[in-house]
């Protein structure tokens with residue numbers, strides 16, 4: 093992963109003059125001359141760990157897995173939100189963890205946690221580094237230093253129980269390697285977030301992640317059968333059986349705990365055979381309301397696709413759903429939906445026929461397999477487009493929420509209004525695009541993409557817009573996050589989300605497993 097942008101250098105892209113012209117005309121975006129910077133030119137605050145502390149940590153994991161080197165610290169100084177990327181471009185001194193440690197065993201993690209608790213060092217678990225909410229910020233809080241605990245060595249397929257369809261996976265395994273290892277045995281996990289190429293099993297569990305095939309295979313927490321977590325108070329191993337009435341599900345406490353309660357080392361997940369058949373189709377609806385009603389009907393009538401998404405008129409217009417073709421080959425007018433069905437050949441064919449009948453009776457026109465195939469080809473590439481837009485002087489960021497079907501239109505209108513008013517009020521009227529990418533029997537998520545001209549201080553500009561959107565989400569009854577998690581960025585709204593007693597419960601759990609409070613301070617728990 094690049095230190096100052098998404099992904100791999102060879103996949104980075106630039107905007108054509110045509111698109112730059114369009115951005116200037118529509119949004120007043122003017123190209124900024126931000127010269128490319130070398131990693132070694134970034135100024136980091138000096139490491140606060142002493143020689144003795146470094147030696148003690150190296151004695152636990154071995155010297156080559158313990159570093160205060162500039163590049164190692166820089167690479168783990170945050171995640172990949174737009175704010176993170178803008179910060180990386182700053183010429184001012186930047187925060188970074190004081191030391192990076194890469195443990196290889198649970199015993200080493202336990203020893204590191206003990207050492208940090210005794211030496212006033214905060215610990216930030218780090219996996220794929222794709223947090224979009226400040227979950228990896230090196231927050232020092234009341235501690236003297238911050239240690240980044242990189243989980244990359246927990247990278248094996250530990251067990252595959254083919255009778256039960258359960259795989260035990262190391263927390264540091266990135267998405268593509270999970271599919272590769274399971275694929276070798278004819279199985280698949282089916283978890284494909286947009287960050288799939290870099291994010292990991294531990295990160296998915298720690299953030300309650302949701303992938304593009306969530307309609308078919310569920311969210312990550314639906315896949316989790318159990319997990320092992322090293323906490324400062326000991327090891328927890330949850331999930332003895334596929335179902336249990338033995339009290340509240342303790343595993344659920346750690347799914348979504350964002351590194352604040354323990355370090356996840358292994359996750360047991362439900363897996364399924366690699367699909368025999370895949371059928372993709374694009375659909376046109378006259379408007380978003382009609383499309384939304386059709387998606388709701390699909391969920392209620394049971395012919396649920398594996399992938400189900402619907403872009404609004406604006407997103408369809410700029411062709412963001414198939415973003416490699418922005419401005420080209422757009423569906424003219426209306427809204428584009430994509431369905432993908434996976435499974436055995438017979439079962440897929442049955443579901444496709446049922447779904448087609450439902451969609452067509454709710455106003456859909458088939459566009460054939462083209463739009464679905466285009467979407468599939470570019471589905472992990474949108475973050476590269478964000479980098480190109482930032483380079484071209486645009487401010488671009490996404491945010492997401494969810495609510496019930498009955499409240500979806502109200503929530504969408506409230507968030508769009510808040511973003512438009514905030515950014516227009518700052519002199520940079522935005523383009524606000526929206527799509528539904530995750531659906532449930534009772535409701536759906538809304539995913540917004542916002543593009544406008546960058547001001548002199550884009551971090552302040554976006555922070556104001558984000559605050560307006562967060563307030564609007566809570567006031568309109570949505571959740572502050574459907575899948576990006578809480579981190580630092582959504583923490584101001586956690587009390588609204590879970591109430592005073594909810595905060596007390598979370599703090600009590602934290603006190604029980606992390607009495608010194610060293611694990612990921614400043615994140616999730618207000």
Ligand SMILES: Cc1cc2nc3c(=O)[nH]c(=O)nc-3n(C[C@H](O)[C@H](O)[C@H](O)COP(=O)(O)OP(=O)(O)OC[C@H]3O[C@@H](n4cnc5c(N)ncnc54)[C@H](O)[C@@H]3O)c2cc1C
Pocket residue numbers: 171172173216217218219220221222223224227228243263284285286287290291292293294295296297298299300301302303304349350351352354355356357475575576577579612615
């Ligand atoms: C461009 C982009 C697209 C994205 N698309 C999606 C999407 O489609 N769906 C989605 O759900 N999310 C998405 N995200 C958010 C992000 O990818 C997810 O939150 C992902 O699950 C993080 O995994 P990671 O391995 O990168 O974790 P990291 O970013 O390294 O860590 C995320 C959080 O989990 C904690 N953590 C990490 N590993 C462990 C561990 N082993 N034990 C305990 N705590 C741990 C960290 O401290 C941090 O708070 C996107 C982010 C970006 C930047």
